[in-house]
Amino acid sequence: MAKNLVIVESPAKAKTIQGYLGKDFAVIATVGHIIDLPTSKLGVDIENGYEMVYTTIKGKDKVIESIKKAVKATSGTVYLAPDPDREGEAIAWQVAQICKFPAKSEKARRAVFHEITKEAIGAAIQNTRDVDASLVEAQQARRILDRLVGYPLSMLLWKKIQFGLSAGRVQSAALRLIVEREDEIKAFVPTPYMTFTSKYKGTDVVFTLVDAKGSMVKAVPEQGNELKKLLDLQGKHEVIEHKTKTVTSSPPPPLVTSTMQQAANQTYGFTAKMTMKFAQELYQGVNIKEKGGLIGLISYMRTDSVNMSEQAIAAIRDLIEKKYGKEYLHDTARRYKTKSAVAQEAHEAIRPTHVELLPSMVREYLTPQQYKLYALIWRRAVATQMKPQILEEENVKTVPVQSEARTFVDKEKWAFETVAQREVFAGYRLLKHAEEKEIKPLPVVSKGDQLTVSEIKAENLMTTPRSRFNDATLVKEMEKLGIGRPSTYASIIGTLIARNYALREMKFLIPTEIGILVCNFLKKHFVKIVDYAFTAQMEKELDEIANATLTKKKMLEAFYPDFAKDIEEKNKSIVKEELTSLGETDKECRKCGTKMHLKIGPWGQYYVCPNEKCKNKEPFVDMTKYFVPEEVDKGGYILKKGRFGVFWAHPDYPEVKKTLPMLLKEVCPDCDAHLVERKGKTGRPFIGCSAYPNCKYIKSRFFKKGDAAKSGEASTAKSPAETTSIKKVVSKKVIKKSASKAKTKRTK
Ligand SMILES: [Zn+2]
Ligand SMILES: [Zn+2]
Known part of the structure; x- marks a missing residue:
């Protein structure tokens, strides 16, 4: 066993760092958070200062065992080296907890770096500190707050609107932005x-x-x-x-998370989620032959600071003079300043770590998308020092x-x-x-x-109304209103789409019927939750906790009792309305002949038979959600319904065996291809990417056990939900089980 141990959160990062440190160091990964709130219950001890009730995250026992074993075998120092923000600090703290290190430990030290380069890692190992209790507390406060809001609110939505719905704290405010823009568009009278x-x-x-x-x-x-x-x-x-x-x-200032997401969306059409994925890959390490192996090409990508280090500025100025000539070099070094809300998180702008690596030089080592993003970051950073x-x-x-x-x-x-x-x-x-x-x-x-x-x-x-939000304009608006933070912009949008409250069509975000319904319900009954100023105030208070000028206990005591009372009252006062019914249609029930009603479900509209004895449900094919490819019009293709659902068939089908899939207007958040409705091996329908098998994105379609607990909690990139890109479609059994559980709760 090596003398020292470095613990990071991602295997890719571990691999890059291992290359920089000699055989005296072993580098292992936690693969995200290891302990968290339970998924099946509230998990917050309200009576005792709002402490989190931690449980091991499902599937993490093995990782925890191997961490403990590695720590035990380490005679030297254990370096806790997750990312330099609150989520990273929390992971460092979690490792310290499971290994029973004291708050001030000689053996376990926090090592912080903003870029994965040999120099930065070396410096971080030299300058360690204790785990920052305030940053950890701020992360816990956010987690608890999201849980305290999301859990009871989702339960209420089940009871009063429809089973399986959920509402989260920050996403609800973002949903309101999307819904109100849609209202504005609908109400617009062109002149x-x-x-x-x-x-x-x-x-x-x-x-x-x-x-x-x-x-x-x-x-x-x-x-x-x-x-x-x-x-x-x-x-x-x-x-x-x-x-x-x-x-x-x-030149404009160098990129930060929000402006990077906006620029990549405008220039290349990347979604916020795609941009963060490619940025993470560039940050964690790419194999570059000229540099003798894996190196992190950009500095940390979750930041709201435009500062650049003096070394970085000097390196950029040096490059400009050599490559473009002195006449292009700005007379003095341009320094951009942001006052960071939290001193311990004083990051830098997103910039290349080795500016001498021109985009053209690393192109062959990068995917086309990584290359595009690297070129964008490189250009913006270098431009800051040019005339x-x-x-x-x-x-x-x-x-x-x-x-x-x-x-x-x-x-x-x-x-x-x-x-x-x-x-x-x-x-x-x-x-x-x-x-x-x-x-x-x-x-x-x-x-x-x-x-x-x-x-x-x-x-x-x-005259035309303002256009719908896209990823770029929504992130810009959220930033302006103070909703969300660099670590959460992408996941807020992702959560709204995963919950089917909004769709992304031709780059634009459109609220779904169920999204509009939930938003209006919250606006009517829980004004605070969808209030922009309130949501921004909460973010500010979380910053204050990180700065140790506020405690999580104080913050939550000021918020929760009133909210809990509100929930209790609304539970009694709100009468369950038929909010989801769109009324009678001409369609006759296949089983009993009654005129069927159209209803809004969490996954679109469906027919339901109003006959109490029948209650038959039938699918509703909403043609407005499909994208019609040019080939369909040109080739005179017609809509056919088969064993696997609807599809486009050649006019001479089945003699001519030519068919086209029903592409949804909605596009894949990972690769931008159209999504399609498919069926799994067991016949369960789900929505996947039409680029399969090249892209394995699956939009989770069914309500999962524990979703009420997780309801709408914006997962950051390090949460377990995002480490696995394929979300498994849950088996029938689990759905039935959680459904019956909810029923028993309802009768209590
Ligand atoms: Zn019927
Ligand atoms: Zn895809």
């Missing part, structure tokens, strides 16, 4: 307006009619039609203004020469305008993304010139 553009002989540049403030004119139709008549009268416009000025554009881009901006304004038209636009202070920019010096934009467009050059004109109109275009348009 007509007109826009105008002009073009002139000898140039392709398009001029737009703008108001005095420079905004595009959206004329009401009467006014617009009048103007159109006047503009059609004569074909000459006069240049009334021609201005040139120099503008500079400075601003310098542009020459030209602004030309024209108005019609014809007097009535001229009088009309003058009265409104309108003019046709075009703005063009010419790059004088690229600066940091030297690193720009290859697909960015170049701008068309302007014609050479001077004030007073008359231009011959080649085209006047009046467009009749309708």
Whole structure:
């Protein structure tokens, strides 16, 4: 046995670190958390200071045994080295607990690093500390708070709406954002307006009619039609203004978790979850031949700090000077500052650990997605130390020469305008993304010139509502409102989708019927839980616990008694309504002929027979949820129903054995392919990825034992739920068992 032991949370990380440390060190992994709240009961000792009742996480006994054994065999130091945040601190503490190390231990030391490089690991081993009790307490407080809210609330939803539902703390506020945006879209009344553009002989540049403030004119139709008549009268416009000025554009700050998720979504269409997965892979270590093995390519990816270390800044500046020349190097080092809410978590921005490794140099060692994300992180970090881009901006304004038209636009202070920019010096934009467009050059004109109109275009348009949230805009909104933290943005969205409260369709997040129902129920009966300010306040208080300026006992004492009373009262006062029924339909019951009712279920709509003696259920095929591929229209495919459900069949089927699967509009959170409904070996339906077997994503479909306890608790990347990407579909037996259990609870 090696002299010293290093304990981390992930096997991939363990492997990379083992490569840096000699044979005096053994490196093992906990594979996420090892002890946690029980899944079958509340698990919080409310009478005794809101302490967690820990139990071993299912399947972790072996890991715990091997940790204990390894610790026993270690004569030197045990380094507790999980990730540098609250979740990591909690895992370090859990290991100390099971090995019975005291709070201040000589043998067990906490080692913290923000990047997995030889230097950083070496420094962390040299500068250890005790496990930080405040960070651990903050993690526990979040866990308990989520449990205290999620457990009773889910129970209430079962009783009052439908069995199997759940509600969590932070996700409910995020769900409200999605639902209210949908309400706004539904309530939106489009109004007509007109826009105008002009073009002139000898140039392709398009001029737009703008108001005095420079905004595009959206004329009401009467006014617009009048103007159109006047503009059609004569074909000459006069240049009334021609201005040139120099503008500079400075690089944006380096990436943090939220901006990385947004940028990767906008540039590459990655979901927040995909981005975090690829970032984690880059952070934990990639085999790079030039560097002699596994190295972590980027610094820690869960951070809200834009700070960069002095060494990192120096390395970037060195690279810029060597590779691009001194003229591109910003005169002084740019330093971005964020005041971290929690001092112990003072992270750095997400940046390359070895900036000399250009994206092109590591491309062959990375997956295409890892490469894209690495290039994005690298560009943004390097750009921060480069000179601003310098542009020459030209602004030309024209108005019609014809007097009535001229009088009309003058009265409104309108003019046709075009703005063009010419790059004088690229600066940091030297690193720009290859697909960015170049701008068309302007014609050479001077004030007073008359231009011959080649085209006047009046467009009749309708106002449109704000668009639905996508991963990028939702994360941005959550960050703005203070809902969630770098470690939870991706999992909040993931939980809403896993619960089927929202779907991702063509990148946009759409609430499901059941999601809307649950959200409105919470808004009506538990205002606080879906209140943005309250949710943000809770996050702040968790930060205070991490800073040791508040205790978890105090925080929970201030929150829980009122909430518990509220739950108790609502349990009595809310009458179970038929919230899920959509009323009678024309469909006749196959068994008894009664007109069936349509109902909303946790997984979409279904028919149910209202005849008390029959209660037959039949599936409802909601065509609006399917994506219709081009081939279906082109080939004249028709919808057929077979033993395995509906599918697209060739018009000459079954003579021509050509069929197409029913792709759902909803796309896979792991790989972006369309999802499909499939059946397992036992005939159980489930939703999987159409890219199977390349992608093994399965959307868990059925209510699982213990879900009430876990209800809506946003799992962070280190929780057991995310370490296994394939969620097993639970057998019938388990579902029946938990269903009957719930019934007995209901009668109590
Ligand atoms: Zn019936
Ligand atoms: Zn997939």
